[in-house]
Every structure is written in structure tokens, then in C-alpha cells.
């Protein structure tokens with residue numbers, strides 16, 4: 001078996017999710033090559049070559065891939081990937097965008113968002129917002145699979161020394177153009193891979209009040225997340241949404257503040273190791289999944305939490 | 314321009330999902346079904362494009378059992394002009410759905426195809442992208458804004474890092490995210506009117522598409538339940554527990 005992992009990156013650094021996907025590839029077993037497609041992405045290729053268990057790094061460095069447009073990546077990956085038994089990518093917004101195109105171009109099914117590998121053709125994945133867990137078997141010759149990064153412990157990012165090979169395959173489908181992007185800038189850890197996440201919901205009442213959560217988060221080196229209601233109300237930007245249709249997180253500690261715990265929110269955080277809920281409604285469903293529940297008004301509890309944390313951290 | 318909208322009949326998002334005791338799937342007997350929430354947003358977007366004078370005709374298509382007609386009628390009540398029902402009782406997976414939709418696209422030649430980004434049953438997030446690849450169209454996935462300008466459409470996409478805008482040649486595929494719009498409710502007069510709107514029925518065989526699934530589901534289980542936790546009396550106890558019991562800070 002031979003597995004092609006598509007690296008996730010921003011042209012300058014390799015995202016940790018790639019190491020989680022390589023771990024999923026190891027669970028399948030076989031030679032693992034990593035494809036780095038981007039523009040001026042040499043540093044990413046070097047980083048990928050150091051990842052544990054990688055056999056070879058293929059680099060497609062061209063303006064056509066600079067913004068990870070699904071049309072161009074789809075054609076590239078279908079072409080490079082057709083000689084492999086498996087093609088894997090992280091189930092982030094880049095992978096979710098181009099991987100189904102790859103599958104369609106190769107005329108194979110895609111298995112989305114796997115949480116576990118049972119065997120080379122059988123995978124476990126959540127359905128119905130994680131309210132059911134399906135074991136699915138693919139009968140296709142090439143398995144196109146997106147991987148839920150939080151479900152696999154990352155391989156080491158150092159120590160490997162894979163060969164790096166430049167590809168000169170340029171696929172510009174000519175169907176789409178990048179116009180612009182508004183990327184959130186934050187000095188906090190990346191939400192999807194942070195060890196601690198502090199999230200706020202509709203109970204926060206406005207965007208200003210999220211500062212309280214940010215202060216608590218900064219004490220613990222945590223990322224800040226949100227429920228859909230908080231994003232829809234405009235308190236915080238969309239990239240902070242945790243849930244079925246937002247980001248999937250599984251930190252060591254998840255603190256839900258003023259979040260009721262709708263199933264669509266739980267779908268994004270219920271694999272966290274320890275869950276804390278702060279909510280004034282003792283009937284809120286979030287308490288059914290919380291290891292530690294505090295029934296309190298968040299406007300009193302969060303400032304107290306900041307003070308208590310200062311004492312112990 | 315003509316807009317094609319694909320809608321799926323799924324379990325209502327408020328229903329508590331139960332796995333069948335024999336682990337073959339999810340219990341859908343006597344469960345409330347509805348239009349997939351992302352598809353409602355797709356219909357709404359098409360209707361708004363028509364209200365702005367951008368879209369001239371909205372065709373809504375659904376693949377599924379006889380009862381999927383209800384979802385087509387709902388879309389017609391919301392403002393779609395005409396329906397197509399690709400009727401089958403078989404399970405239709407994403408690739409096969411994309412192939413069926415491709416056949417419909419070839420017949421209808423829409424300038425824009427709008428779909429939900431995922432359906433809340435299988436949570437696959439595939440069909441729109443597969444359709445785009447099979448028809449050689451560009452795709453604006455996870456859309457939070459759609460602006461048609463001449464022979465292009467600008468789509469603002471919700472991505473992990475924030476927002477990204479792409480410009481696509483028409484015809485193109487758009488898949489909706491939650492913040493694209495807030496769907497309206499159908500009014501009673503429009504529900505009545507929708508009953509008279511044309512609805513074509515066809516089978517996958519009529520479209521020449523083999524819908525045999527490539528993936529087989531070996532079993533479906535309930536997720537591991539989390540152990541019930543404890544309530545703490547105050548913040549001091551919470552921090553003490555996090556530090557000394559859970560050891561996570």
C-alpha cells in the first residue's frame with residue numbers, strides 16, 4: 001500500500017493537522033508520501049520531510065496553488081494521487097473543499113472525517129452530528145479520505161529525513177480566482193489544536209464581554225472559541241465557531257461559558273478530556289456532558305475565575 | 314439566469330437521534346423529517362437572487378423517496394418555480410447524487426447551482442464539490458455571501474482562518490454555510506400556490522445513472538457516553554478540582 005497525504009499549510013509553515021493525518025496514514029500502514037502544494041512553500045516541504053514516518057515529500061510549487069483553490073488542487077491531487085492506494089487530507093476547510101473533487105475526478109467515493117482506522121478499507125466516522133458513529137467499508141480501488149485531526153495523536157514533527165522531490169505538474173483549471181481574504185489575527189494558540197479552549201455563547205451578551213474570556217484564556221495559554229449563536233449575533237468572527245459545522249476541538253480542558261449545549265455544539269467539543277460548564281440555568285443540557293458544572297451568573301463567575309487562576313498559576 | 318437548487322429530505326434537526334438496537338443504522342420510523350437546514354438556506358438565496366432580478370427561474374431538485382416531494386413543495390412555496398423529483402427508495406451516496414445532479418444540470422443548463430454544504434444526516438460535505446468537478450464548474454463552498462456580477466459570481470467563503478473571497482466563472486456551484494442568510498417561512502397562500510406548480514418525476518435509470526453505493530455501512534453505534542460529572546459550589550472549588558483532581562491546569 002502507498003498513501004499520499006496532502007499537507008495543510010499556509011505556504012510558510014506546516015500545520016500540525018498534517019502530523020495528525022500522517023498518524024492516520026500510519027494506522028493504515030504502507031509507504032507514506034506527503035504532497036505539499038502551494039506557492040513559495042519550500043519551508044513547508046522541509047518541515048514535512050522531518051515528520052516521522054514520511055518516505056518522500058513531493059512539492060508542487062506554483063502560483064496556481066498559492067491560495068489552495070479547490071479546482072486547481074483537485075486536478076493536481078487527482079493526477080498525482082492516481083498511483084496511490086489512499087489519498088488523505090485533514091478535514092479542515094481546505095481539505096473539505098478540494099478532496100471531493102479529487103474523489104469525483106477519480107470516480108471513487110470519499111470517506112469524510114474519519115475518527116479511527118479499522119483496516120486498510122474500513123474506517124469509523126461520526127454521522128448525525130456525532131450522535132451516531134458509523135463503521136464504513138470502501139470498495140473503491142483508491143480510498144479518498146479526510147481525517148479528523150483531533151482523533152489521531154500527531155506523529156513527531158522532528159527526526160525524519162525524507163527525500164524532497166519537485167513536481168512540475170501545473171494544473172490551473174481557469175475556473176476560479178482568488179479575490180481577497182480576511183484572516184483573523186491572534187496571538188493565542190490555534191483553536192483546533194489548543195490544549196485548553198475557553199468558549200462563550202449567547203450568554204456573553206456582546207462582543208466586548210468576550211474580553212473577560214480572553215483574559216482568562218491568556219492566563220492559561222488557551223484559545224477562545226464560541227457557539228454558533230455568539231457568531232451569528234456578531235459577537236465574534238466565524239472562525240471561532242465550535243461545532244458540527246464549525247471547528248472540531250478536543251482539548252485537555254474545554255470551558256463553556258453561557259453556552260446551552262445544543263447537540264450541534266456538543267458535536268464539536270464532546271471529545272474534550274475535561275469539560276467545564278458555567279451557566280446560570282441548572283437545567284442546561286451542557287451540564288449533562290460537563291465533568292465540572294458551576295451554576296452561576298457568568299458575569300460574577302468569570303472575573304472570580306480570573307482571580308482564582310492568578311493565585312494558582 | 315436560471316438557478317438550480319438541490320434539496321435533501323433529512324431528519325429534523327431538533328429530533329434526538331437514536332441508533333437502532335441491531336446497529337444497522339439510525340431509527341427513522343415515525344421521526345419528523347424536514348428539509349436539510351443548509352438546503353433551506355440554498356433555496357432562500359435563490360429566491361433572493363430572483364427578487365433582485367438576477368435569477369429568472371428557480372428549479373428545485375430533490376433525490377429520494379416519494380416523500381421527498383414534501384421538501385420540493387416546501388421549496389416551491391418559498392419561491393422556486395418548478396420541481397424535479399429523482400425518485401428512488403435506494404440509498405444514494407454523495408458521488409451518485411452528484412452524478413444524478415450532473416444529468417439534471419445537462420438537461421437544465423443552469424447558470425448557478427446552489428446546494429447546502431452538508432446534510433445533517435451523513436455529514437459528508439461532498440456533493441456540491443463532486444458535482445462541480447464532474448461538470449467542470451468552479452465552486453464557492455461554505456458561502457457566506459454570493460454576488461453575481463455579469464458572467465462571474467463572487468463568493469465569500471467561511472474558512473478556518475476567517476473569510477476568503479473567490480471569483481468564479483459562470484456557470485458555477487455554490488454551497489451554503491449557515492450565515493449566508495436567514496430563511497423565511499412559507500406563507501399559507503404560497504403553500505397553496507405551490508401545490509399547482511409543475512413537478513417532474515423521474516428515476517435514476519431515466520437519467521442513465523448507476524446509483525449502486527461504493528461504501529457499505531458495517532455498523533452504526535451510539536457514541537460512547539460521557540460519565541456524568543459533578544456540580545461545584547463555587548469558583549474556588551472549580552479551580553481546586555481542575556488543578557488537583559483533573560490536573561489540567
Ligand SMILES: Cc1cc2nc3c(=O)[nH]c(=O)nc-3n(C[C@H](O)[C@H](O)[C@H](O)COP(=O)(O)OP(=O)(O)OC[C@H]3O[C@@H](n4cnc5c(N)ncnc54)[C@H](O)[C@@H]3O)c2cc1C
Pocket residue numbers: 200201202203204226227228229230241242243244245246247257258259260261262263264265268278279280281284296297298299326350351433491
Ligand atoms: C444545521 C445546524 C448547524 C449548527 N451548527 C452549530 C455549530 O457548529 N456550533 C454551534 O455552537 N451551534 C450550531 N448550531 C446551533 C445550535 O443548535 C444552537 O442554536 C447554538 O449552539 C446555541 O448557542 P448558545 O448555547 O450560545 O445559545 P443558547 O442556546 O441561547 O444558550 C445560551 C446559554 O447561556 C446561558 N446564559 C445566559 N446568560 C447567562 C449568564 N449571565 N450567566 C450564565 N449563563 C448564562 C443560558 O442559560 C443558556 O443556557 C447549529 C444549528 C443548526 C440547525
